[in-house]
Amino acid sequence: MKIDIGNALASEASPGVSREALDRLDERVARAHERIERGRRDDEFGYAALNLPETTDPDEITETVAPVNDAAYVLVVGIGGSALGAATIAEALGDSRILTLDNVDPDHVSEVLSLLPLSETAVTVVSRSGTTAETLANFLVVREAFTEAGVDWTERVVTVTGDSGPLRELADRHDLPALAVPDGVPGRFSALSSVGLAPAAIRGHDIGAILDGGKRAADCSPSLFETPAYAYGAVAYALDMRGAAINAMMPYAESLESFAEWFAQLWSESLGKDGLGQLPTRALGATDQHSQLQRYRAGPRNTLVTLVRPRERPDLRVPETDHDDLAYLSDTGLGELLDAEFDATEASLAEAGRPSVRIELDRVDEAGIGELLYTMEAACVLAGELYGIETFTQPAVEWGKRAARGLIGEGNDESESVAEKTRLVVD
C-alpha cells in the first residue's frame, strides 16, 4: 500500500503542513510509536487490537462456523463495530449474499426477512457487550421469523460475544456455536477478529488471506516517512490542527463504499473527544465528484479529502461507437475512466490549493482489504496519541445508548433528561 501526502504539504495547499513541521512531528511520532508498541506488548485495552493479525486463529473461526457453512446467505445482526467490519469485508470481496441488519427500521427489517430464503440462511448475532438494544431486538425478530417459517433457528445461528452477558447466556442455554470477541479489543477495532471474519468464513472466503493482509501493515517503524499508517495518522492530525476539521473519505471503488462507513465510526468514536477530532464524512468517487467536490474545492478551507483506489481492477471496455461526439470514449475502459476521474479530482483540489491524500492499495481483494483496515486502525491509534486523548473509549455514544434503553424500559437519569429537553416547535 502506498500513501502519498504530497498534496497536503504547505507548499501545495492551505491548510497544509510544512516539511519542517513534519520533521518536528516525526519526533512525536517516534515517541507515540514507543507507547503503541508497549501497549501491544502488554496486550493493553485497545492496543491489543493491533495484534489481531497474529492472534486471530482463522481455523478456530472456520471450525466454529462449520455447522452453518452450507448457508447460501448470511445475515449479520449487530451494530456499529459489531457490523461495519463484516459489511466492509463482504463488500470488498464482492459477496452480496452477506447482508447486515444494523438498524431497527421496521420496514427494512421486514423487507430483508421476506426476501431471504431462511432455510438457506445463517445468522451471526454479534455484540461485544451482549446488551445492545438494537441488536437484541433485531435478533428476537429474526428468531421469530425463522420459527414462523418452520426453520429451527438454533440450527442456523452463530453468536459472537463476550464472556458474559445476555447473548452469552442465550448461546449457552441453546448450545449455539459461539465465538468470543477477543479481550482488549473495542468493537470498532475488531474487524480482523471473529467479529469481522465469521460471516466471510461461513461463505467460504479465505479469511487467512485477510489476516495476511493485516500482517503486511503490522510491521510499523517509528517514522511517518516509513510507515504508511503513521503518515496518514500524522498528516490528518496536523491538518486538523491547522483547520481541516473535516476528513472526507472518498474511495473510487463501489467495493469500498462500506469501508468509508467503517472509517467514519473508527475516526469519530476514537478521536472525537475533549473538543478535538476531525469529522469524517463519506463520499464515493466518481459519483460524489458530481456533487460534493464543489464544496471541497470552493467551500471553507476546512476539509482534507482522502482519495482511495486500487491500483489494479478488472476493466470493462466501452464499446466503439460511430457517434463522433463520443469517439473519445471508444476503446477505453470504465476502470480507465474511473482512474481518470480520480486523477482529475486530485488535480482539481491541488489546483485550488486544497489538501488531499492519496491512498492506493494493490487490489480490492482479501489481502488488500486486510491491509487497508489495519493501516487505518494504526493511523487512528497514532492520531489518538498525538491528540493526547483516550482513543479506545466512547462515553458520548454510551450516554445515548443508556438513554434509549431508559426510554423503552424503566427509565434512568439519561432518559429523564430527554423529557426535560427545551422545545421550540414550528408546525
Ligand SMILES: O=P(O)(O)OC[C@H]1O[C@H](O)[C@H](O)[C@@H](O)[C@@H]1O
Ligand atoms: O458490540 P456491542 O456491545 O453490541 O456494541 C455495538 C456498538 O455499540 C456502541 O454504539 C458503541 O459505541 C460502539 O463502539 C459499538 O461498536
